Amino acid sequence: MTERDIGAEILAGLKEIREFKKGKAQLRTVKLSVPQSARQIRERLNLSQSAFASMMGVSVRTVQDWEQGRRTPKGPARSLLRIAEQNPKAFLAVSFAA
Known part of the structure; x- marks a missing residue:
């Protein structure tokens, strides 16, 4: 298993938000399925x-x-x-x- 760099992931997320606010990027969305009963x-x-x-x-x-x-x-x-x-x-x- 590879080790995650949480700090880098947070910084990348902040950069993505900044780009979105400038109109230069689209945010990724994930639609979760509704579980069975x-x-x-x-x-x-x-x-x-x-x-x-x-x-x-x-x-x-x-x-x-x-x-x-x-x-x-x-x-x-x-x-x-x-x-x-x-x-x-x-x-x-x-x-x-x-």
Whole structure:
């Protein structure tokens, strides 16, 4: 794995913003996909609501609310669902290691 130079990345980002403000560059954007439903992801991982809630760092009630459409995952939970959907092995490995 190559080592990142965070300072250089920040400076490059600032330069990109400056160029954008001058009208000399377009900013890159990334559109994130909406993850499948929490139930579909949980079932694909073959986890109980309790185990899935523990891995997500939320209550069982929250998982039930997601699955029954009473609530929608937001912020970090949505990101974790996207990881669980796109890379289930990494999600399970990290979750079980914690």
